Amino acid sequence: MTGEGAGSAAGLRAAGAIDGGRLWRRLEALGRFGATATGGVCRLALSEAEIAARRQLVGWARDGGLEASADAAGNLFLELPGEAPELAPVLTGSHIDSQPSGGRFDGAYGVLAGLEALIALKEAGIRPPRPLVVAAWMNEEAARFAPGMMGSKAFCGEWPLEQLRAVADAEGVTVGTALDAVRAAEAGLPERPLGFPLAAFVEAHIEQAPLLDRAGVPIGVVTGIQGTRRYRVTVTGVAGHAGTVPQAERQDAMMAAARMIAALDRLAPEVPGLMLTVGLLRLQPNAPSVIPREAYFSIDIRHLDDAGLATADARIRAIVEAGAAPCSVRLEQIAEAANLTFPEAMQRRIAAAAAALGLPARHLPSAAGHDARHLNGVCPTGMIFIPCRDGISHDEREWCRPEDVAAGARVLAHVLLDLACNPPPPPSRVG
Amino acid sequence: MTGEGAGSAAGLRAAGAIDGGRLWRRLEALGRFGATATGGVCRLALSEAEIAARRQLVGWARDGGLEASADAAGNLFLELPGEAPELAPVLTGSHIDSQPSGGRFDGAYGVLAGLEALIALKEAGIRPPRPLVVAAWMNEEAARFAPGMMGSKAFCGEWPLEQLRAVADAEGVTVGTALDAVRAAEAGLPERPLGFPLAAFVEAHIEQAPLLDRAGVPIGVVTGIQGTRRYRVTVTGVAGHAGTVPQAERQDAMMAAARMIAALDRLAPEVPGLMLTVGLLRLQPNAPSVIPREAYFSIDIRHLDDAGLATADARIRAIVEAGAAPCSVRLEQIAEAANLTFPEAMQRRIAAAAAALGLPARHLPSAAGHDARHLNGVCPTGMIFIPCRDGISHDEREWCRPEDVAAGARVLAHVLLDLACNPPPPPSRVG
Numbered sequence: 001m002t003g004e005g006a007g008s009a010a011g012l013r014a015a016g017a018i019d020g021g022r023l024w025r026r027l028e029a030l031g032r033f034g035a036t037a038t039g040g041v042c043r044l045a046l047s048e049a050e051i052a053a054r055r056q057l058v059g060w061a062r063d064g065g066l067e068a069s070a071d072a073a074g075n076l077f078l079e080l081p082g083e084a085p086e087l088a089p090v091l092t093g094s095h096i097d098s099q100p101s102g103g104r105f106d107g108a109y110g111v112l113a114g115l116e117a118l119i120a121l122k123e124a125g126i127r128p129p130r131p132l133v134v135a136a137w138m139n140e141e142a143a144r145f146a147p148g149m150m151g152s153k154a155f156c157g158e159w160p161l162e163q164l165r166a167v168a169d170a171e172g173v174t175v176g177t178a179l180d181a182v183r184a185a186e187a188g189l190p191e192r193p194l195g196f197p198l199a200a201f202v203e204a205h206i207e208q209a210p211l212l213d214r215a216g217v218p219i220g221v222v223t224g225i226q227g228t229r230r231y232r233v234t235v236t237g238v239a240g241h242a243g244t245v246p247q248a249e250r251q252d253a254m255m256a257a258a259r260m261i262a263a264l265d266r267l268a269p270e271v272p273g274l275m276l277t278v279g280l281l282r283l284q285p286n287a288p289s290v291i292p293r294e295a296y297f298s299i300d301i302r303h304l305d306d307a308g309l310a311t312a313d314a315r316i317r318a319i320v321e322a323g324a325a326p327c328s329v330r331l332e333q334i335a336e337a338a339n340l341t342f343p344e345a346m347q348r349r350i351a352a353a354a355a356a357l358g359l360p361a362r363h364l365p366s367a368a369g370h371d372a373r374h375l376n377g378v379c380p381t382g383m384i385f386i387p388c389r390d391g392i393s394h395d396e397r398e399w400c401r402p403e404d405v406a407a408g409a410r411v412l413a414h415v416l417l418d419l420a421c422n423p424p425p426p427p428s429r430v431g
Numbered sequence: 432m433t434g435e436g437a438g439s440a441a442g443l444r445a446a447g448a449i450d451g452g453r454l455w456r457r458l459e460a461l462g463r464f465g466a467t468a469t470g471g472v473c474r475l476a477l478s479e480a481e482i483a484a485r486r487q488l489v490g491w492a493r494d495g496g497l498e499a500s501a502d503a504a505g506n507l508f509l510e511l512p513g514e515a516p517e518l519a520p521v522l523t524g525s526h527i528d529s530q531p532s533g534g535r536f537d538g539a540y541g542v543l544a545g546l547e548a549l550i551a552l553k554e555a556g557i558r559p560p561r562p563l564v565v566a567a568w569m570n571e572e573a574a575r576f577a578p579g580m581m582g583s584k585a586f587c588g589e590w591p592l593e594q595l596r597a598v599a600d601a602e603g604v605t606v607g608t609a610l611d612a613v614r615a616a617e618a619g620l621p622e623r624p625l626g627f628p629l630a631a632f633v634e635a636h637i638e639q640a641p642l643l644d645r646a647g648v649p650i651g652v653v654t655g656i657q658g659t660r661r662y663r664v665t666v667t668g669v670a671g672h673a674g675t676v677p678q679a680e681r682q683d684a685m686m687a688a689a690r691m692i693a694a695l696d697r698l699a700p701e702v703p704g705l706m707l708t709v710g711l712l713r714l715q716p717n718a719p720s721v722i723p724r725e726a727y728f729s730i731d732i733r734h735l736d737d738a739g740l741a742t743a744d745a746r747i748r749a750i751v752e753a754g755a756a757p758c759s760v761r762l763e764q765i766a767e768a769a770n771l772t773f774p775e776a777m778q779r780r781i782a783a784a785a786a787a788l789g790l791p792a793r794h795l796p797s798a799a800g801h802d803a804r805h806l807n808g809v810c811p812t813g814m815i816f817i818p819c820r821d822g823i824s825h826d827e828r829e830w831c832r833p834e835d836v837a838a839g840a841r842v843l844a845h846v847l848l849d850l851a852c853n854p855p856p857p858p859s860r861v862g
Contacts, residue, residue, distance in 0.1 A: 243733040247707065268678045394721040
């Protein structure tokens with residue numbers, strides 16, 4: 001055992017061993033898997049691009065002396081063994097799947113910062129008392145398979161594996177089929193059981209909102225995660241020829257959907273603090289001279305107050321109901337996550353690590369959802385944010401400054417060693 | 432020369448030689464190219480399914496003693512030679528491309544009824560004084576490549592071949608590339624020049640509206656074609672994370688499009704007789720947790736009165752302009768076709784043929800667009816309608832009764848022979 005507590009000599013040595021240049025180059029290199037022509041990334045969950053990126057991660061991990069493994073839900077693990085392998089590990093990580101036109105930092109940063117932290121510890125000759133593990137969680141983004149955060153939900157026991165495997169993408173390919181292809185491509189990787197005891201989890205991530213960037217503060221101590229609900233709406237009408245079916249006799253699924261979405265657009269400002277997005281819409285058959293027989297769209301709401309979510313929920317259900325006639329409509333709520341607060345003790349450790357390294361930090365909530373939400377249900381969990389330019393994310397223009405990228409990894413290395421030396425008490429929960 | 436005038440012995444013999452069972456079986460057989468699991472057809476223009484269907488048509492034509500050829504715009508021709516091959520032929524036909532979930536009769540009926548008419552004449556030993564030709568026009572539907580009726584527009588000199596070849600589908604494949612693949616697949620087919628003199632054109636088609644079906648009348652004498660305008664609207668906003676960009680700072684392309692489309696929904700009943708359809712909408716990037724940066728949609732309007740079209744046009748432009756902010760918008764009009772009346776003389780010949788065959792007929796306009804619109808600019812043109820059940824078309828439930836299918840082909844055979852014997856004077860046009 002070589003280090004203890006915030007500001008310990010070993011912790012400072014671990015942070016000092018972070019190679020910011022190497023981390024930056026790896027962010028750039030990983031961004032070439034699924035790179036788009038216009039500077040972003042399209043690396044959908046379990047796609048060929050993601051499988052190739054996973055192979056690169058395993059290669060870097062092995063080069064750095066770490067051990068790679070995976071579980072049945074497609075979560076990838078890169079482990080720095082501890083002095084006592086039987087002790088529950090401290091976990092870090094995030095995800096490497098992306099939005100269809102996403103950026104190079106969302107998710108990838110947390111995985112590569114974790115990898116850099118473990119390799120830095122190893123290079124500095126620091127052997128942690130318990131194992132340190134980087135996770136790359138399967139399908140955080142929900143861009144190909146919905147809902148998202150599938151890997152962390154399965155790991156934490158919230159979703160049975162068989163339910164997850166049955167989910168299909170827009171082309172009808174199931175998660176199960178895609179997972180089997182990943183498994184075949186990674187035949188040499190040992191399999192880890194789905195869900196194992198953890199001492200703690202810390203996720204590093206870009207903020208995806210503009211607070212840190214505007215304030216010029218490099219480190220965010222995340223207080224919790226904004227609540228969210230997600231819905232799927234399926235409007236069913238009757239197809240027909242655009243030139244021959246009299247307007248009054250139509251059951252036009254596009255027009256019914258437009259009435260609903262325009263009403264949702266008016267609703268948003270009426271509930272202060274509400275974020276409301278219709279990000280996906282598909283028509284059937286989607287041809288200029290055919291009256292659409294089906295419109296399928298998503299609704300995503302977020303609010304920092306659960307009461308705000310409940311208000312919006314009731315209004316949304318009324319709007320969808322009111323806009324449907326003469327079509328029929330089905331609204332399914334596919335995800336619900338209440339507002340969440342990370343343990344004070346975890347927030348304190350992250351703040352102390354930043355202070356020990358002389359890095360300004362600010363406490364702030366996460367407006368976006370993260371795998372940390374699910375890990376928080378099974379072990380003490382915290383998150384470290386770094387700024388991203390103008391808060392832009394889920395877009396190819398997403399960008400972070402190299403000095404912030406390195407600073408976040410230094411805080412992470414310090415916190416991970418601290419947690420490995422002094423694991424927090426497990427959460428006491430009711431129910 | 433074997434027949435002359437409506438009700439001539441040869442005309443009645445030609446009509447009597449129609450084999451309704453064979454025509455029905457060929458409609459069923461052609462429907463297997465691109466058949467969907469739920470009873471319809473997805474046979475997009477120049478797709479593999481359409482190429483295979485064209486091969487089948489050529490096979491049937493050659494078996495029946497007809498000659499097949501094609502032109503550089505992908506129009507396919509099946510010819511019954513006449514006594515005087517130097518005389519301008521009488522043309523019939525329609526198209527065999529379909530909507531993404533279309534029916535088995537739209538377009539295919541006109542091509543197969545024409546094929547049956549020519550084979551019936553040949554089998555009855557009737558040699559027309561001038562050639563009779565069936566055309567299958569390229570890309571009538573505009574489902575894969577927009578706008579539609581490309582083949583007939585190119586044939587009639589309305590669109591230069593190079594402009595047509597440059598149009599791309601949603602995957603970026605151009606008409607030119609697709610045409611070259613068709614040409615390679617049909618290497619044995621003689622090439623015909625693009626546009627040749629015609630004595631007349633008659634198109635048989637299903638009504639696609641419910642008038643004949645409700646009246647129980649088997650034959651429609653088409654008086655003209657309803658006017659139409661088509662637009663493409665591209666709304667450009669800014670992508671962003673659904674959970675982090677404050678509602679007031681968003682430039683959400685979906686919400687702007689929904690405001691416009693909901694306003695178009697309210698516009699439709701305010702212009703009596705207007706048909707208005709938004710049949711196609713695509714979002715970019717189209718993911719549930721990303722604010723859409725682009726929404727692209729079609730607007731199709733039709734009206735039996737050109738003044739109604741002009742009124743709707745002005746209102747549409749105002750609606751699109753008003754709904755855009757804070758996004759930007761571009762509206763392009765991609766097609767405009769005024770209301771059209773077919774020559775009285777052609778209507779009279781069709782009505783006389785129906786009367787000679789003892790088939791009830793009704794004069795009515797076409798609410799849908801057809802290739803006959805463009806042929807009407809180069810030669811005397813008419814159309815024959817048969818009923819379709821409940822007027823349903825552009826849908827897999829499209830259906831016609833076998834007796835109506837046969838009746839329409841009998842009228843067509845009678846009219847084609849009449850026109851071949853007594854060609855109408857060419858249209859005199861101003862300008």
